[in-house]
Amino acid sequence: MQNNNKQGVLLVNLGTPDAPTAPAVKAFLGQFLHDKRVVDLTRWLWCPILHGVILPIRSGKVAKLYQSVWMEEGSPLMAYSKAQKAKLEAATDLPVELGMTYGNPSIKSGITALLERGVKEVIVLPLYPQYSGTTTAAVSDALLKALKTFSVVPAYRFVQHYHQHPQYIKALADSVRRSWEKNGQGDYLLCSYHGIPQRFADNGDVYPQHCENTTALLREELGLSQDQIGMSYQSRFGREEWLKPYTDKTLEQLPTKGIKKLDIIAPAFSSDCLETLEEISEECKDIFVESGGESFNYIPCLNDDDGHIELMAQLVVTK
Structure with a gap:
């Protein structure tokens, strides 16, 4: 007998190009950078810049970066x-589907797949631990837009954040x-978060x-002093001031x-991606070493780590 209150989970992340090619990257960036949650400039000003300058110039460059980190999957x-x-489906015995704010699979296709499974x-x-209008609210916008296309709108629960869970x-x-067990403990742990404009x-x-x-709670959990841990913001874009200090x-x-010996972690990212594997692991390492650093150790995102899956399970399973 089917459970009329059957629950299912839609895991949402930012999204990714379908392929590490200039056309695929252009399509993805076009959708991403068109979102007013991400760039709130008036459209008559922004669209000519985006389509006439940014996409033609950046798409090929970003595609090459994606090629350097692309995996078989x-x-x-x-x-x-x-x-x-x-792993979350196995841990909770709930139907789980993916939906990306931009690109594929879409949030609409994820919901459709869940409904087809009886949810x-x-x-x-x-999968944004820290709430931001540029990310979490953008998911909400995309969700509500998708739900408009369904004749029967399913009930839903929205997890806003879990930055201090x-x-x-x-x-x-x-x-x-x-x-630390594998590589030894560095002199300092830097938490690098994705930046947003200071104006936001x-x-x-x-x-x-x-x-x-998040940084304060991590410091307490690890038993570090104020001098052993810090935070910064990466990935700024454009000319206006973003959150400081810059990574x-x-x-x-x-x-x-x-x-001289640095450990760096990216707590705002739930999965390793271009911003962690290329920007932090490579670009930031070069900056640190060229500035006199001797050892640079990037600590991967939580990805599909068992502790991360346990967190997701706790967030979605209501007791």
């Missing part, structure tokens, strides 16, 4: 997302400890407070303070 984000889906209530889990902090801390925070986005809370500038300064 697709992009790293997609490969790890599929692994997360399979009556969709638990939407955006005990299991999230534990999973992060465990990943750091495993790295000034207008009320709670993202920086969530990042600060690249921080990496330039740390060796001058006697920090």
